[in-house]
Amino acid sequence: MTGAPAYTVVVPTIGRPCLAACLRALSRAEGHPPHEVVVVDDRPETDGDLPLERAGPLLDRIRILRTGGNGPAAARNAGWRTVATPWTVFLDDDVQVLPDWSRLLAEDLQEAGEDVGGIQGQLRVPLPLDRRPTDWERNTKGLENAAWATADMAYRTVVLTRTGGFDERFPRAFREDADLALRVQRAGWTLRRGRRVTRHPVRPAHWWASLPAQRGNADDALMNRLHGRGWWDRAQAPRGRLPRHLAVTGAALAAAACALAGRRRAAAACAALWTLGTTEFALARILPGPRSAREIAGMLGTSVLIPPLAVRHWLGGAVRHRHARPLGGGGG
Incomplete structure (x- = not known):
C-alpha cells in the first residue's frame, strides 16, 4: 500500500508444527507485505529444519536467528534488535493472520499519531460448534480480551529501543507483554487497538x-x-x-x-x-x-x-x- 510505513515481522518459535500454518497465512495476506520476516529459532537444540517453505512468496524475505532456548522475551529481543524498519510486528507461531491482515495493518500504521507507540491486532479464538468448550479452550478464548498481547502486536522500533524491549526475567510467554506495555505507557507513549484480525486456534493440550x-x-x-x-x-x-x-x-x-x-x-x-x-x-x-x-x-x-x-x-x-x-x- 502506497505511503504505508514499512514493517518487519518477528516470529519466535520453538519449532512447533503450527509455525507452518502461521507462515502460510502470512504469505497469503495481501496489500502491504512485510519488508522482512525474522523467524527466531529458540529451540535449545536444533532438531531438523523449520517449515520455512510454507512462506511461499515471502520465502526470500525470511531471515533466521537462533537463540538456543532462552525464552520468548529473549527471542523477541534478538529479533527486533536486528530490525531496520520503523515498525516491528510481533506474531506468535501459533496464530494465523487473515487474508486482509496486511492491508488493515497498513491502515493501522498510517493512522497512528506520533504519540502512538504500539497497535494491537484483534485476536479471534475459534471454539467447537458441536459442544461446549473445555476449560482449556475457554482459557484460550480469554486471549480475545487480553490487552497488548504479543500474539499480534505492532510497536514502533524506536519505542522498543528507548524502553529496552522485553524484560528477560519473564521466562515464559506470560506477563512479558503486559510489562512492556506498562513501561511504554510510562515513557509517554499511547497504545491502541487496530482493525486487523488474527486467528488464534486452540492448540492441543493434555488434561x-x-x-x-x-x-x-x-x-x-x-x-x-x-x-x-x-x-x-x-x-x-x-x-x-x-x-x-x-x-x-x-x-x-x-x-x-x-x-x-x-x-x-x-x-x-x-x-x-x-x-x-x-x-x-x-x-x-x-x-x-x-x-x-x-x-x-x-x-x-x-x-x-x-x-x-x-x-x-x-x-x-x-x-x-x-x-x-x-x-x-x-x-x-
Missing part, C-alpha cells in the same frame, strides 16, 4: 496442562514488584483466583496442623472449608464445559492440585524477585 500453567503466578509476583499492586487495572489484566487459592491452601494447612495438635473440631472445620473451596473451584470449571467423563475427572484432579501449586509458585516468585527493579530503572 493436566493447567498445572504447569500455574508457574505464571511467579510472573505475577514479579509484576507486583516491578509495577506495584495496582498493575492489574493499568494492564487491563483479570485478577485471577490467587486470593481464593491462598484461602483454600491455608485451610488445608490449618486442617493438617490442627489434626497433628489433636484439635479435632478445629481440624474438621478447616477441612470443611477446604472441601467447600475446592468444590466451588471444580464446579466453576466443570459446569460451563462439555461435562464429559474425561473432562470432569481432569477438572476434579487438577482443582485439588492447582491451589497449592499456585501458592507455591507465587511465594517462590516473591522471594526470588524480592530485590527486582524495573527494566531501565524507575519505580512501580
Whole structure:
C-alpha cells in the first residue's frame, strides 16, 4: 500500500508444527507485505529444519536467528534488535493472520499519531460448534480480551529501543507483554487497538496442562514488584483466583496442623472449608464445559492440585524477585 510505513515481522518459535500454518497465512495476506520476516529459532537444540517453505512468496524475505532456548522475551529481543524498519510486528507461531491482515495493518500504521507507540491486532479464538468448550479452550478464548498481547502486536522500533524491549526475567510467554506495555505507557507513549484480525486456534493440550500453567503466578509476583499492586487495572489484566487459592491452601494447612495438635473440631472445620473451596473451584470449571467423563475427572484432579501449586509458585516468585527493579530503572 502506497505511503504505508514499512514493517518487519518477528516470529519466535520453538519449532512447533503450527509455525507452518502461521507462515502460510502470512504469505497469503495481501496489500502491504512485510519488508522482512525474522523467524527466531529458540529451540535449545536444533532438531531438523523449520517449515520455512510454507512462506511461499515471502520465502526470500525470511531471515533466521537462533537463540538456543532462552525464552520468548529473549527471542523477541534478538529479533527486533536486528530490525531496520520503523515498525516491528510481533506474531506468535501459533496464530494465523487473515487474508486482509496486511492491508488493515497498513491502515493501522498510517493512522497512528506520533504519540502512538504500539497497535494491537484483534485476536479471534475459534471454539467447537458441536459442544461446549473445555476449560482449556475457554482459557484460550480469554486471549480475545487480553490487552497488548504479543500474539499480534505492532510497536514502533524506536519505542522498543528507548524502553529496552522485553524484560528477560519473564521466562515464559506470560506477563512479558503486559510489562512492556506498562513501561511504554510510562515513557509517554499511547497504545491502541487496530482493525486487523488474527486467528488464534486452540492448540492441543493434555488434561493436566493447567498445572504447569500455574508457574505464571511467579510472573505475577514479579509484576507486583516491578509495577506495584495496582498493575492489574493499568494492564487491563483479570485478577485471577490467587486470593481464593491462598484461602483454600491455608485451610488445608490449618486442617493438617490442627489434626497433628489433636484439635479435632478445629481440624474438621478447616477441612470443611477446604472441601467447600475446592468444590466451588471444580464446579466453576466443570459446569460451563462439555461435562464429559474425561473432562470432569481432569477438572476434579487438577482443582485439588492447582491451589497449592499456585501458592507455591507465587511465594517462590516473591522471594526470588524480592530485590527486582524495573527494566531501565524507575519505580512501580
